[in-house]
Ligand SMILES: Cc1cc2nc3c(=O)[nH]c(=O)nc-3n(C[C@H](O)[C@H](O)[C@H](O)COP(=O)(O)OP(=O)(O)OC[C@H]3O[C@@H](n4cnc5c(N)ncnc54)[C@H](O)[C@@H]3O)c2cc1C
Ligand SMILES: *[C@@H]1O[C@H](CO)[C@@H](O)[C@H](O)[C@H]1NC(C)=O
Ligand SMILES: *[C@@H]1O[C@H](CO)[C@@H](O)[C@H](O)[C@H]1NC(C)=O
Ligand SMILES: *[C@@H]1O[C@H](CO)[C@@H](O)[C@H](O)[C@H]1NC(C)=O
Ligand SMILES: *[C@@H]1O[C@H](CO)[C@@H](O)[C@H](O)[C@H]1NC(C)=O
């Protein structure tokens with residue numbers, strides 16, 4: 001071996017290099033081309049053991065299937081993640097039976113592919129259907145059975161059901177009950193309930209996740225577990241900690257909440273030219289402390305002034321749901337919040353289910369079965385951010401804020417009052433920590449309709465500028481955020497070696513003191529971090545030795561090995577020819 005490559009055979013090393021490159025490239029090509037086959041084979045293998053009712057090929061969709069793009073796009077709810085450059089999944093799985101979910105989890109682990117779980121697709125950052133590493137989508141839309149038990153005052157709801165379907169099925173059984181979840185009826189149960197969804201009855205009944213009494217989940221070993229077999233720690237985690245870090249949630253059992261025969265809604269607004277500053281100033285103290293039957297959401301938007309042509313102003317609108325009749329509401333509001341000037345003619349009395357349509361922005365008179373429509377009326381490009389406020393802003397600070405809103409021109413705010421039940425539930429009862437002392441939550445919101453990267457960048461810059469502007473007025477150390485308003489700006493992880501450190505950054509913002517308990521649960525149920533995304537709960541750090549068993553790292557290890565060989569080889573070449 002004294003002269004491995006004598007100058008008389010200069011082509012030899014080059015050929016070897018080419019051969020090596022060829023092996024690397026072709027192996028990665030063939031592995032992606034055959035993923036569909038391998039996966040199918042794996043599903044077929046599991047079919048035998050699990051005795052599935054449906055043939056595996058019916059639940060597996062590869063990019064060559066004509067239905068693939070339609071299926072992929074059918075649950076995209078943010079157009080920013082519906083472009084040609086958005087990373088696409090290698091396969092979409094559409095299970096319709098728990099055993100399909102079990103085998104999908106086991107086969108995804110076997111093939112070392114990342115799995116993204118999608119229920120309603122409303123994630124603001126698309127984490128349920130977009131990933132940077134090669135990935136599969138497990139689409140839960142077939143899991144939408146809803147079983148309402150009025151006697152027990154509970155309902156079983158599949159994770160792929162929408163909130164609208166849940167509200168409709170409850171109403172169909174009894175007009176005396178409802179459920180306290182989100183306002184937009186096309187939201188999916190799986191993402192919403194697992195991350196602590198809220199709606200316009202939160203001051204009376206808390207979050208949707210506060211009313212979960214049982215759940216079914218497929219864990220990383222492919223087992224189907226319910227509350228008693230998963231144990232209280234995991235059951236605690238999937239009521240606010242986000243499902244995607246822990247397993248595939250098949251469904252939840254929720255406690256129905258009583259609603260009166262007649263509820264009342266109103267929407268009244270004022271611009272800053274009409275004393276909105278004073279209105280908003282007072283709202284901050286009144287809305288979180290009024291009767292628990294009353295929820296008064298505040299919307300702040302830059303609008304064109306009606307008084308001064310061409311001028312901009314800010315409109316403050318109060319949107320309310322009251323669990324009672326209009327007479328009681330008007331006298332109550334006029335006593336506590338006379339500045340609002342609420343009149344009976346501003347109010348509309350209706351049944352609770354009609355109020356769901358009103359809040360969902362349906363035209364008045366729309367039939368209730370519109371709630372069964374899973375397609376939203378429109379889908380925009382959007383970005384959302386969140387904040388929590390404990391100290392009311394002063395009138396002077398509000399004036400500065402109006403200037404900023406007018407300057408930016410496009411960003412709006414939704415202020416959601418807390419108080420009531422939200423302040424009574426201890427912060428450690430569920431992973432959702434934003435309880436006593438939080439006056440209201442802010443949603444920063446920007447939406448647009450024009451394609452293109454320039455408009456996207458300019459709008460993202462605007463909402464980020466407003467977020468920075470708000471720093472002095474909102475929660476600090478850390479600045480808190482709401483998991484269901486997912487915002488990748490507050491930190492992400494690539495689920496590598498530093499995942500615990502990276503996870504702590506966004507983790508304490510979403511979960512405060514509950515973060516470490518979530519990490520403990522994660523470490524116990526999924527130590528290899530199979531269930532992961534950009535903002536999942538990391539397991540506690542492991543030694544580098546354990547890293548070699550890390551699922552999905554074999555591919556990386558192979559690449560690193562090849563690179564090291566190439567490097568040594570090139571170094572060798574250099575010395576020979578220098
Ligand atoms: C128009 C609109 C209005 C909204 N209004 C409200 C509101 O009023 N109140 C509120 O609280 N929030 C609201 N949200 C936010 C919404 O609650 C969250 O985006 C929620 O997570 C959506 O759930 P999903 O199943 O539709 O989303 P998906 O995008 O399917 O999932 C969201 C996350 O949960 C994970 N996940 C989904 N299903 C499962 C499962 N079965 N098992 C394990 N993990 C799963 C996903 O992987 C992803 O990380 C709104 C969002 C939009 C777009
Ligand atoms: C399927 O099962 C056969 C026989 O047990 C096994 O040899 C093969 O590796 C399995 N294939 C996959 C993709 O799991
Ligand atoms: C996808 O296409 C393959 C053949 O290319 C077919 O066997 C399979 O049934 C198709 N899957 C679905 C869900 O249509
Ligand atoms: C996604 O894009 C396709 C075409 O590129 C379009 O037909 C579809 O309506 C879009 N869907 C959403 C939800 O934006
Ligand atoms: C302000 O909001 C109210 C209630 O939503 C609306 O009636 C009013 O027209 C708005 N004013 C302007 C100037 O947009």
Ligand SMILES: *[C@@H]1O[C@H](CO)[C@@H](O)[C@H](O)[C@H]1NC(C)=O
Nearest residue numbers: 273274275276277278279339
């Ligand atoms: C605005 O509200 C304050 C406090 O209620 C009141 O004193 C003032 O007269 C109002 N101004 C206008 C223009 O309505």
